Amino acid sequence: MAQMTSHRRAWARASALGRISLFACALACSLALKPAFAQNAVAYQPALNASWAGHTGKALRLIDAYLAKHPNDHAAQLDRARFLAWMGDYAKANDALAQFGPDDEEATALRARVMAWAERRDAALGLNAPLYAADPSDYDNAWTQALILRQGEWPHQALPALATVQSIKPDSRDTIDLAKAVRLPLFSWVGLTPSVYSDSDDIEIRTTTLDSMLWLSDRWRLLASVSHRRHSAAFGGPFAPLIGDNHVNENRVGTGLRYAPSPDTALELWLGNSRIDNGSGGNSKVIGHLQLSQRASDAFRYAITLDRDRVDASPRALPLMRNGLAADLHWTPTLRDRFDARIAGDDFADHNQRTSVLASYARAVYRGERAMIDVGLQAEGQHNSRNTNNGYYSPSRYRRFAATASTYIPFGQEVGLYLSAALGRQKDETFRTWKRAIDANAELTLGIFTHWQLVGRIGYSQRLNQSGYYEGTNIGLQLRYRFCEFRADRCPAVH
Template sequence: MAQMTRFPCRPGTVGARLAGRHAGPAGRLATTTLAAALLTSVVLGPTPAWSQSIPDAAVSAEMREDWGAAAEIYRRALEADPERVDLWRRLSDVLARDGQPVSAAEALDQAVAVEPDEPDMRLAASAAWAQADRPAAALEHCLAAADLAPEDVAILRTCARQANWAGDTAAVAEISGRVHAITGDAADLKAYARALGGMGELDESVALYRDYLAAHPDDPEALLDYATVETWRGNYAVAAEALNQYHDVHGEDDDWAARRARLLAWAHRPTEARELNDELLAANPNDYEHLYTRMLILRGEPRHSEAIAALEPLKRLRPESKDTRDAIRSTHAFLRSNVGIEAGFRDDADDISLRRLAIKGRWSLTPETYLYGRAEHRDIRAKAGSPFVGVEGDTSVDIEQAWVGARHRFSPLLEIGADAGVASIDGGGGDVGLYGLYADLRPLDNLWVDLSATRRVWDISPKSASLGLAMRDHRARIHWQPTLRHFVNAEVAHGRLNDGNRRNELFVNPYRAMLRTERLNLDLGVSAHWQDYDRDLDNGYYDPSNYRRFALTVVGYWKFSDDDGLNVTVSPGWHTDDSLSDYEFGTDVSVELINGIYRDWYSRLSASYSDRSQTTGRYDAYSINWELVRRF
C-alpha cells in the first residue's frame, strides 16, 4: 500500500521552526540560527571565567568588530596552545559573527576534542552546527551530551527537537521514550505516541494514544493525531470515530477538515473528500498536505492525467521527501507500459492436469488509454482410459491462443475495452474465435460495477477442448462498500456453450474488516455460491443442476512492506448439487506471495487447494501459478 505523509507540523512549534518547513534555505538558516542562539544562552549561560588571560589584541579587535583580525589572533594563540578551550570558544564566536557558521562549528569541534566528556561543550557544538544548517552534526553532538547526562530531561528534549529537524524519526521516538520513562507525565506520553507514529511504529503508537485518550478523551491534538495514525494503518472506521469525537467536542476547523479529507481520500470517498479539500486549498493553495490530499482524490476518482499533474507541486515543494517519492511511484505504477510472463500448473482427483505458459504486454498510449495483448500455450492432459481423454483418444491436447485489445477511460464514471483473437486446438478441436467486451462503471464513490461479455475456449479437460467447446460468458462483478468497515462482493453471470448448454451463476460475499494493523489486515465474512446448467451432457466438464455452496471466508494479508506481502484465504463450507443427497463439507485454501507492488519488477506466486472440484465433479484439486512483470 502507498504511504501517507507524516504529521503536518503545526505553525509555532519548535519542531516546525527548526525544520523551517515554511521557508526557503535562507529562512531555514535564520530559524536555525535563532534556535541555536537560544539554545546556547539557555543551556550554557554566560561564558565562564578562565584562569588564563585572553590576548588583549584580540579583545581590541572584537571591540572594533574586526572579526577577521580577532580570529587570526586566536588562531595564532591556539597554534601555541591547542588545549585552550576558552580560546576555541571565542574563535567560534567571532567566526559566527563574521558570517562563517561552518568554521565556527568546526572550532567548537576542536574544543570538544579537548573536553569530550563535558555535556555543556557538546551542547555548544550542537548549537553551532544548528547555526550552520547541519542537522545531522547538531544531532550527533546533542545525543553525545544526552549520553553524558542521561537523566537530564532538558537535554533530552533539546535532542528530540534536533532529531525532528534532522528527520531522524527513530531518534525522536527513542528520546521521547526516555523522557517519558523519566517524567511519567501525560504530555510526554502523548509526545512519545506521536514520535512512534512518525517513525512508522504504528501499532505501538496507537496503543499509547489509547492509553492517553482514556485519561484525556477530549484532547484535540491527541484525537487528530490518533486519527492520523489509524488512517495510516488503514483502520478507517476507527479513524472516522476519532474525528467524529473531535467534531462533537471542538467543532469544525481546518485541522479537522484536513484530517477528514485525507481519511476520505484513502477510504475511496473522493467526492466528500473533495468538498473539504477545495475549501482548504482555496485558503492555502501551496500547502503540501492539502495538495497531497488533492492528488489522492484525483487518483481515487479516478482521473489519471490530473493525478499525474497533481504530483508536480509536491515535487516542487518537497522534492527529496520520501512521501513525494512514494506518491510518484504509486501513482504511476499501474499506468505504466509493461511486459510479463505467466506460468501455471493444475491437477485434480480425476488426473486432469493443465500446464500453461503465457507472455503478455501493455502499451500505455496515455494515462487513460492503453493497448494490450497476450499469447498463451496450454497443454491439458488426462490419463489413458479416462472418460476425459480427447474425442480422438488423445491424452494430451495442446491449445495455442492469442488476442489483442484496447481500453480507454472516458470519464471517472466509465472505462470501456475490447479484445479479439483466435485459439487453435489440436486433437480435432479446430480454430475458435475469441473476443471480449468490457465496461467498468463507478456510479457512486463506494460502488464499482464491472461488466464483461467474453468468448473463451472451454478447456476443462482434453475432451471438452477437443470438441472445440467455447463459452460465451456475460458477467457483472460488483464491489460495494456500504460503510468503512463493511464490504460486499457479488457476481451474476449467464453463459452459453456451443454444445447447447447454458449456465447461470450467482456469488455473494459480504465481509467485515476485523483488523487493520501496521502489518496485518484481517477480514471475516460469509459467501453463497449458486450455479445451474440446463443440461447434463457427457462433454468432459462438470455441469451440475442447482449447485449450492455456503461458506465462511477468512482473508488475511501480512504486509512485509509497502511493496511486498503475503495473502492467505481460507474458506470452509458446505456444498451440494443434484447428485448429492445432502450437504458435504469442503474447504478452499489459497496462499499468494506478492513482491514489488509499486516497483519496476512485480511478481506473484500463488498456490491453492480445494477438496472439491466444481468443474469435474470430484472434490480434490490444486494449482500453482506464477507471474513476473517488468514495468517501463
C-alpha cells in the same frame, strides 16, 4: 464429477480480490505521512516518538492512555486519528474525526486524507477540493489532492498536484512515497505468467502467457497477449479427448483496446484466436470479450462483460465454445463492510445453458501493524439445463455456503502476503447429504512499487462429494516489468 471450472474461476476471482486488497494495504502502509508536530515536546511525546520510530500500535496505546486522562486535548485527538489511519483502520479513524465540526480546518484536511486512503474519492474531493482551491501551494493540501486524483481511469489528473508537492519538498520521504503511488497506475507493462492446474481427476492444464498493456494516451490503452496451454487427462477416461492422444495443445493470441471516456468509466474490447490440436487435426475459433466497467459512486462499482471462449475445464470439453454474459458487482456501504457478487449466464455449443451466482460479504475486523484481517460469508449457486457428460461439471442445482477469512501481512513497503480461506458445505442433485467444501489461497508479491514485480500464487481445493474424494491445486507465477520512460512527463522520476 469434480467441479473443475467453478474451482478454477473461484481461484481467479479470489486472486484478483487479493491483488486489490494487497495494493490498497501496501499503499496505506507506505504512505504514512508524519504530521506537522510542534518542535517543542508535548504532554504525549512518548506516543509521538513511538510513531516516528514506526511503532504505530504502541503509539496508539500510549495516546489512548493519555486521552483517558485528558479527553479534550484537540491535538492528541487528531494525532490518534492519524495513528489509526496509518494502521489502515480507516473506519475507526473516520469515527474519531466525526466529533469535529466542519469549521475545524485541520480535522477536515485529515478526514479528506483518510477518505482518500479508503478510496472514497468523491467524499475526499468534497472535503479537500475547497482547501486546495483556497491554497493550491500548500504542501498538505496538494499532497492529498494528488492521492485522491490518482484513483480511477484518469490517474494523470494527479500530476499537477504532485508537481506542487515535489517543488516544495523534493527530497521528503513523504514526497517520494507519493510519487511512487501516483506514477504506478501510469505505467505500461509486459508480463510472463506460467501456471499449472492439476486435480485428483488426473486433469492437468499447463499454461504460459505473455501479455502486455501499453498506454497510448490518457484515455487509450493497448492490450496484447499470447498463450500456450497443454490440457491433459488420463487416456480413455471421461475427461480425455474423444479423438487422438491424452492431451490437447492450445495456442491463443489476441489484442484489444481499453478506452476511458471519463475518470469513472472504461470500455474494453479484446479479440483473439484460439487454435487447438489433439494430434488428429485442429480447429481455430474466434474468442474475445467486450466489457463496460464503471465506478457509479464511492460505494458502488460494476462491470458487465460479454465474452466468447472455449470451455477449458478438460481436454474433452475444450473443443466446445461458450458465449457468456456476466455482471460483477462491488458494494462497500461502509468503510468496514464489502459485498461482491458475480452473476453469469452461459450458452454452450452442446445446447446446454447455465446460470450461476457467486456472492460474498466481508467485514474488516482487525487492522494492525503486522496484519489486516477480514471475515465473512460466501454463497454460490449454479443451474444447468442438461447434464452433458462432455467433460465439464453441469449440475442441475448446485449450492455452496462457506465462512471466509482473509488477511494481508506486509513485510515492508515492497513485499506483502495475502491469504484467504473458505470452509463450507456443498450439495447438488446427486448428493444424499451436504458435503464438505474447503478452499485456500495464498499470494505473495515482491516489488509492489518497483519496475520489476514478481507474484507467486497457490490455490488448493478439497471437496468431498458423492463421486469420491476431490482435490485440486493451481500454482502460478507472474513476472511483470513496468515501464514509462518513453513518456517521462506522465511518469515523473522519484527524486
